[in-house]
Amino acid sequence: MTGRMLTHDEFDAAIRQVGAERYHNLHPFHKRLHGGECTRAQVQAWALNRYCYQEAVPRKDASFMSRVFDRDLRREWVRRLLDHDGYGEEPGGIERWLILTDGLGFSRDYVTSRRGALAATKFAVEAYVRFVREEPLVVAVASSLTELFAPAIHRERIVGMLENYDFIDDEVMAYFKRRLTQAPKDSDFALQFIKDNCRNREEQDACVDAVRFKCDVLWSQLDALWNAYVSGEIPPGAWRPGEGMAKT
Amino acid sequence: MTGRMLTHDEFDAAIRQVGAERYHNLHPFHKRLHGGECTRAQVQAWALNRYCYQEAVPRKDASFMSRVFDRDLRREWVRRLLDHDGYGEEPGGIERWLILTDGLGFSRDYVTSRRGALAATKFAVEAYVRFVREEPLVVAVASSLTELFAPAIHRERIVGMLENYDFIDDEVMAYFKRRLTQAPKDSDFALQFIKDNCRNREEQDACVDAVRFKCDVLWSQLDALWNAYVSGEIPPGAWRPGEGMAKT
Numbered sequence: 001m002t003g004r005m006l007t008h009d010e011f012d013a014a015i016r017q018v019g020a021e022r023y024h025n026l027h028p029f030h031k032r033l034h035g036g037e038c039t040r041a042q043v044q045a046w047a048l049n050r051y052c053y054q055e056a057v058p059r060k061d062a063s064f065m066s067r068v069f070d071r072d073l074r075r076e077w078v079r080r081l082l083d084h085d086g087y088g089e090e091p092g093g094i095e096r097w098l099i100l101t102d103g104l105g106f107s108r109d110y111v112t113s114r115r116g117a118l119a120a121t122k123f124a125v126e127a128y129v130r131f132v133r134e135e136p137l138v139v140a141v142a143s144s145l146t147e148l149f150a151p152a153i154h155r156e157r158i159v160g161m162l163e164n165y166d167f168i169d170d171e172v173m174a175y176f177k178r179r180l181t182q183a184p185k186d187s188d189f190a191l192q193f194i195k196d197n198c199r200n201r202e203e204q205d206a207c208v209d210a211v212r213f214k215c216d217v218l219w220s221q222l223d224a225l226w227n228a229y230v231s232g233e234i235p236p237g238a239w240r241p242g243e244g245m246a247k248t
Numbered sequence: 249m250t251g252r253m254l255t256h257d258e259f260d261a262a263i264r265q266v267g268a269e270r271y272h273n274l275h276p277f278h279k280r281l282h283g284g285e286c287t288r289a290q291v292q293a294w295a296l297n298r299y300c301y302q303e304a305v306p307r308k309d310a311s312f313m314s315r316v317f318d319r320d321l322r323r324e325w326v327r328r329l330l331d332h333d334g335y336g337e338e339p340g341g342i343e344r345w346l347i348l349t350d351g352l353g354f355s356r357d358y359v360t361s362r363r364g365a366l367a368a369t370k371f372a373v374e375a376y377v378r379f380v381r382e383e384p385l386v387v388a389v390a391s392s393l394t395e396l397f398a399p400a401i402h403r404e405r406i407v408g409m410l411e412n413y414d415f416i417d418d419e420v421m422a423y424f425k426r427r428l429t430q431a432p433k434d435s436d437f438a439l440q441f442i443k444d445n446c447r448n449r450e451e452q453d454a455c456v457d458a459v460r461f462k463c464d465v466l467w468s469q470l471d472a473l474w475n476a477y478v479s480g481e482i483p484p485g486a487w488r489p490g491e492g493m494a495k496t
Contacts, residue, residue: 058322062313065306065329066381071342074306074333078326081313085322094319133314 003201011195014208015142019149022215025156029222029230034156036164041241043165044104045229047097048239049121049221051111054097056125058084063133064140076189080144083182093182096175103172107246116239120224124217131213135206138197142207143214145194147187154179251449259443262456263390267397270463273404277470277478282404284412289489291413292352293477295345296487297369297469299359302345304373306332311381312388324437328392331430341430344423351420355494364487368472372465379461383454386445390455391462393442395435402427 006014024030032038033046061081068074086092101111110116132140154176161168198204228234254262272278280286281294309329316322334340349359358364380388402424409416446452476482 055317055319058319059314059316062310062316062322065310066308066314066377068307068310069303071303071306071333071340074310075335075340078329078333078335081322081326085319085326087323087326092319092323129314 003205005198005201006204008195011198011204011207012191014204015145015191015211016148018208018211018215019146022212022219023146023149023153024215024218024222025149025153027219027222027226029226030153032230034160034164036160038165040104040165040167042225042229043161043168044106044241045239046225047101047104048106048111048244049117049225051097051101052114052117052121053125053218053221054084054094055112055114056129058094060129060132063129064137067133067137067140073193080186093175093178096178100172100175102246103169104167105245107244110244115237116244118221118224118228118235118238121221124220124224128214128217131210135210136203138194138203139206139210141190141197142194142210144190145187145207145211146214146218147183148191150183150187151180154183251453253446253449254452256443259446259452259455260439262452263393263439263459264396266456266459266463267394270460270467271394271397271401272463272466272470273397273401275467275470275474277474278401280478282408282412284408286413288352288413288415290473290477291409291416292354292489293487294473295349295352296354296359296492297365297473299345299349300362300365300369301373301466301469302332302342303360303362304377306342308377308380311377312385315381315385315388321441328434331426341423341426344426348420348423350494351417352415353493355492358492363485364492366469366472366476366483366486369469372468372472376462376465379458383458384451386442386451387454387458389438389445390442390458392438393435393455393459394462394466395431396439398431398435399428402431 029046033043038046058081061077061084065074065077065081068077082090082092084093086095098108098111102108114122128143131143135143158173158176162170162173194204194207198207228238234240277294281291286294306329309325309332313322313325313329316325330338330340332341334343346356346359350356362370376391379391383391406421406424410418410421442452442455446455476486482488
C-alpha cells in the first residue's frame, strides 16, 4: 500500500469525515422522521425494520468475540452484548426497542418473527454480522464506529419525535435515552483500539472503509424504507399498514 | 433416519451412557493425575495444555451465541461466557486457571501465548469451536453436555490432587471448586433444551454423537499428554520441563 501512516489525529479526522458525508442523519427519511412529516404508518415501518438491526447487534458482537483470543478485549466487548440483550434484572436495549414497537401497536411475535421486515433491511444487517465475522479484527472494531455519530442523531430523534408525534411518549423513547450514555463509552474504546492496533496505512485505510461500509448498512435501510413506505412501492411479503397489530 | 423418537428418559440415558463409556475420567492420565502418580512436570504439562481448552470455551460460547436469534436463549447462554471470562469484579474461570499455572511456576505470558502447548491440544479445542459454529444449534448445545459428568471428576480432582501433591494447595484448586456449582446449572439447562428441541430421531442421534465428539475432544488431549510426558515423546516445539517459568 502506498502512503505513510496517518497520525492519530489525521486518522481520527478521516473517520469523522466519513460520518460528515455518509451517516444516515443526512438521509431524507431521517429528516422526515424527526421533522414530524412521517405518517404513523411510516413511523411504524421504521420501528419494525429497525428492530432487525437491533436484533442483529448482539449476534454481531458475539461473532466478534468468538474470534478474540485476548480475554481483556472480550471482557470489554461483552458489555455491548449485555447492553443489548440485557442481563439478569437489566432488560437491555432490544427490550426497550420492543417497548417502542408495543407503543406503535405491533404484536411482539410479529416484530420478533421479522417476517414483515423488508428483505433489504435483513440483507443489510446480516451483511454487517458477516463483515464482523470475516474481516480482520481491527477492521471489525472500526465498523462499530458509527457510534461516534449516534449521540447527536439520538438527541435529535428524542426531541423531534416527542414534539412531533402524539403517539410517541417518553416511555417509548427509553432506548435512545439509554444509548446517549452507552454509545460514547463504546466508541471511545473502539477509536482508541484502532489507533493503537493499526500497523500500517493499509490497515488504517481499511478501517476508514469499514466506517463507510457501516454507513452504507444504515443508509440502505432508510433507502428501502423510503422506497416502500414513502414512494409507496411495498415489495411482496413486506409489512402493509394495519398488519401485525397486537390484539387489543 | 430409521427408528422412533426416544422418550426423554431414553434420550437422557443414551447421553449418560456415552459418559459412562467415554468420558476422560476413564483415561489412564486422569487416574495417574488424581492418584498422585504424576511428577510435578506432568502436572505442569497438564495444566499448561488444559489452559488451551479453558481459553477456547468463551470463544466457543460466543460462536454459539452469534448464531442464536432467540434473545432468551442468548441471555441464558451468556452466563457461561461470563463464568469463564469474568465480568466486572468477578475474575472468571480463566483467571482461576491461571492461578493454578502460577502455582506451578509458569510465567503467565508463556501460558497465554499457548506456544508450549501440544499441537494436538490446540487442534482438539479448535475442533470444538468449529463444531459449535457449524453444527445445527441443538447439536451444538448437546456438545456441552460433558458438563453432566464434570462435577464427579472435579470432586475427585480436588481431593486427589490436594492429598497427593505438596505443590498443590487450596487456592490453586479454586477453579474446580467454582465449577462444582456452575456446571450443574449449565448442564440442566442444556439437557432440557435438547429434549425440548429435537424434532426427530435423527436429531436425537446427532446429539448423542455430539457428546461422543466432545468426549473425543477431551480424551485426545489426555492421549497427547500421555504420549509426550509419560511415554516421553515430546514433539518438536512443545514445552519441555523447566521452560516457561516465571522469574522469581
